[in-house]
Amino acid sequence: MKGGLNGLKGKEISLISIVLMSATILIWTWEKTPGLTSFLPPQTQLQLSSDVDVGGGGSPLAKTESTSEQGELQLTQTFSAESSSGRSIDESHIISTTLTEQIHSKVSNEKTEAKEVLEAGNNHNAQTLSSQENISEERHQEEGKEASNEANIITDLVASNQSPQRSYSDDRKNNEDWNNGTERKACNYAKGKWVPDNNRPLYSGFECKQWLSSMWACRLTQRTDFAYENLRWQPRDCQMEEFEGSKFLRRMQNKTLAFVGDSLGRQQFQSLMCMITGGKETADVEDVGNEYGLVLTEGAARPNGWAYRFPSTHTTILYYWSATLCDIEPIDANNPNTDHAMHLDRPPAFLRQFIHKFDVLVLNTGHHWNRGKLKGNRWVMHVGGVPNTDKKIAVIWGAKNLTIHSVVSWVNSQLPKYPGLKAFFRTISPRHFFGGEWNTGGSCNNTTPMSIGKEILDEESTDQNAAHAVKGTGVKLLDITAISQLRDEGHISRFSITAKPGMQDCLHWCLPGVPDTWNEILFAQI
Ligand SMILES: *[C@@H]1O[C@H](CO)[C@@H](O)[C@H](O)[C@H]1NC(C)=O
Ligand SMILES: *[C@@H]1O[C@H](CO)[C@@H](O)[C@H](O)[C@H]1NC(C)=O
Ligand SMILES: *[C@@H]1O[C@H](CO)[C@@H](O)[C@H](O)[C@H]1NC(C)=O
Numbered sequence: 001m002k003g004g005l006n007g008l009k010g011k012e013i014s015l016i017s018i019v020l021m022s023a024t025i026l027i028w029t030w031e032k033t034p035g036l037t038s039f040l041p042p043q044t045q046l047q048l049s050s051d052v053d054v055g056g057g058g059s060p061l062a063k064t065e066s067t068s069e070q071g072e073l074q075l076t077q078t079f080s081a082e083s084s085s086g087r088s089i090d091e092s093h094i095i096s097t098t099l100t101e102q103i104h105s106k107v108s109n110e111k112t113e114a115k116e117v118l119e120a121g122n123n124h125n126a127q128t129l130s131s132q133e134n135i136s137e138e139r140h141q142e143e144g145k146e147a148s149n150e151a152n153i154i155t156d157l158v159a160s161n162q163s164p165q166r167s168y169s170d171d172r173k174n175n176e177d178w179n180n181g182t183e184r185k186a187c188n189y190a191k192g193k194w195v196p197d198n199n200r201p202l203y204s205g206f207e208c209k210q211w212l213s214s215m216w217a218c219r220l221t222q223r224t225d226f227a228y229e230n231l232r233w234q235p236r237d238c239q240m241e242e243f244e245g246s247k248f249l250r251r252m253q254n255k256t257l258a259f260v261g262d263s264l265g266r267q268q269f270q271s272l273m274c275m276i277t278g279g280k281e282t283a284d285v286e287d288v289g290n291e292y293g294l295v296l297t298e299g300a301a302r303p304n305g306w307a308y309r310f311p312s313t314h315t316t317i318l319y320y321w322s323a324t325l326c327d328i329e330p331i332d333a334n335n336p337n338t339d340h341a342m343h344l345d346r347p348p349a350f351l352r353q354f355i356h357k358f359d360v361l362v363l364n365t366g367h368h369w370n371r372g373k374l375k376g377n378r379w380v381m382h383v384g385g386v387p388n389t390d391k392k393i394a395v396i397w398g399a400k401n402l403t404i405h406s407v408v409s410w411v412n413s414q415l416p417k418y419p420g421l422k423a424f425f426r427t428i429s430p431r432h433f434f435g436g437e438w439n440t441g442g443s444c445n446n447t448t449p450m451s452i453g454k455e456i457l458d459e460e461s462t463d464q465n466a467a468h469a470v471k472g473t474g475v476k477l478l479d480i481t482a483i484s485q486l487r488d489e490g491h492i493s494r495f496s497i498t499a500k501p502g503m504q505d506c507l508h509w510c511l512p513g514v515p516d517t518w519n520e521i522l523f524a525q526i
Contacts, residue, residue: 187238197232201512203279211273218510261364269319323368366428412473427463444506
C-alpha cells in the first residue's frame with residue numbers, strides 16, 4: 001500500500017472519493033428506508049416468503065403491501081426459497097443454460113423413449129409413431145427458445161403466487177390476458193411422467209368419509225393393493241406447485257369453483273373436497289346447496305348437485321350433475337312418462353343461470369353419449385329448438401361433438417361479461433375394460449402401476465373433439481386423457497361395494513387416486 005495513494009493523481013482520488021461516498025449513501029439509504037427494513041430485514045424475509053406459501057401462523061398479508069423494491073426483493077428471495085439452493089434471479093441465465101444442456105442431452109434419448117411408450121401398448125397407432133418422431137425433431141429446435149424462457153416462467157409463477165393482495169384490477173387484467181390466450185405461452189401439463197412418491201396420496205381413503213362416496217373409497221372395500229395411491233404426475237416442461245389446502249383456499253378467497261359434468265366430474269369434486277381438507281373431518285364447512293337450487297326434491301335419490309362453503313375464506317366448491325352438458329327439458333311437463341328434449345346446442349339451464357357466480361368452471365362430458373343412455377333417459381335430440389333431422393348429428397359422436405362445441409362456444413361468448421372467470425373443459429376420462437364391456441364381463445385386474453407406460457410426450461391432446469372445441473377460445477383444456485390412460489390399475493375394478501359380482505367398474509377411479517392429479521393440474525392453472 002505504501003505510496004499507493006501518493007501515486008494517484010488528484011483526479012483519480014476525487015473519482016474514488018465520489019464512488020466511496022455514493023456507496024456509503026446507498027448503504028445508508030438501504031438501512032434506513034422504512035419500507036425495506038422495518039419488518040423485512042433481509043435475513044427474515046426468506047422466512048416470510050415461506051410463511052406466505054405454507055399459510056398457517058401470522059398474517060403475512062398485512063406485511064406485503066408493495067413498494068416496487070420490496071416486490072422485487074421478495075421475488076428474489078422467494079425464488080431462492082423455491083429453488084432451495086439459494087439461487088437469485090441474477091443467476092437465472094445459468095439455469096437457462098443448464099436447462100438447455102440438459103434438454104439437448106435428453107433429446108437424443110427421446111425417440112427411444114417415445115417408442116417405448118408407444119410399444120408399451122399406449123393408445124397410439126403406428127401412424128402416430130412417425131408424427132411422434134417429427135414432434136421430437138421440432139421440439140429439439142424449439143427447446144433452446146423454451147429453455148431461455150424457463151427462468152422467466154418460473155419467476156412469473158412466483159410472482160403470481162406471491163401477491164395475495166392483488167387488487168381487483170390486477171385480477172381483471174390477469175384474467176383478460178388469461179382469457180385472450182395472450183398470457184405467456186402456457187406450459188403443457190399433459191406432457192410428463194408418473195413417478196412413485198411416498199408423499200401421495202394427499203388424504204386418506206379411510207378418513208375422508210365426509211366427502212367421499214363409499215363406493216369410490218377403495219380403502220373401504222376388499223381391495224388390498226394400494227400401490228396406485230403412491231404416484232405423482234410430474235410435468236416435463238413446467239414446475240408444478242405442491243397442492244396445499246390452505247394455499248388453495250387463500251387463492252380462492254371469496255371465490256367459487258364449479259364442476260359441471262357427469263359422474264367423473266363428481267369424482268373430481270369429491271377428490272378436491274378431500275384434498276382441501278386433507279381428508280379430515282371439517283365441521284365448519286357450510287352446505288350452501290340451496291343458494292344454487294341444489295336441494296333434494298321429492299322422489300329423487302339425490303340432489304342434482306352439492307355446494308359447500310369454507311367460511312374461513314368464503315370459498316365455495318360445487319358440483320352440478322349434467323351428464324351431457326346440454327339443456328334437457330320435458331317435452332310434456334304434465335306427463336310423468338314424457339320424452340325429454342335434449343337441446344344439443346343449448347347449455348344446461350343451471351349453467352346459464354349461475355355462470356355469473358363462478359370464478360373457476362370445470363366442464364366435462366363423455367360417457368353418457370351412447371344409444372342406451374339416450375333411450376333409457378328418453379332423451380330426444382333437438383337442434384335449434386326442434387327435433388334434429390340432420391343425419392350427421394344424429395349419430396352419437398356427431399351429437400356429442402356438436403354439444404361440446406356449442407357449450408364451449410357459449411362459455412367463451414360469456415367471458416367478456418365475466419372477465420374474472422377461468423373456464424376449463426376437462427378432456428374425457430379413459431376407460432380400461434379388457435375382454436368385454438362393463439356389462440359383458442369386461443375387467444381391469446392389473447395392480448401394477450405404470451405397466452402400460454409412464455410417460456406422455458405428445459403435444460396434442462388425444463381428446464380431439466375437446467381440443468378442437470377450445471381452439472381459439474378463452475376456454476382452457478384440462479387435458480387428462482393420455483395421462484390417465486396410463487393408469488389402468490387405478491380403477492375400482494371388481495372391488496366396488498355396489499357392483500354385482502362379475503361386473504367390474506373400469507370407468508370410475510379409486511379415491512384417493514387419479515382424479516387427485518387432475519385437481520393438482522387444475523390448481524397449477526388457477
Ligand atoms: C372477501 O370478502 C370480504 C367480505 O365481502 C371482504 O371483506 C374481503 O376484503 C374480501 N377479500 C378478498 C381477498 O377479496
Ligand atoms: C365437430 O364440430 C365442429 C363444429 O361444428 C366441426 O368444425 C368439426 O369438424 C366437428 N368434428 C368432427 C370430427 O366432425
Ligand atoms: C379378472 O379377474 C376376474 C375375477 O377374478 C376374472 O374373472 C377375469 O377373467 C380376470 N380378467 C382378466 C383379463 O384376467
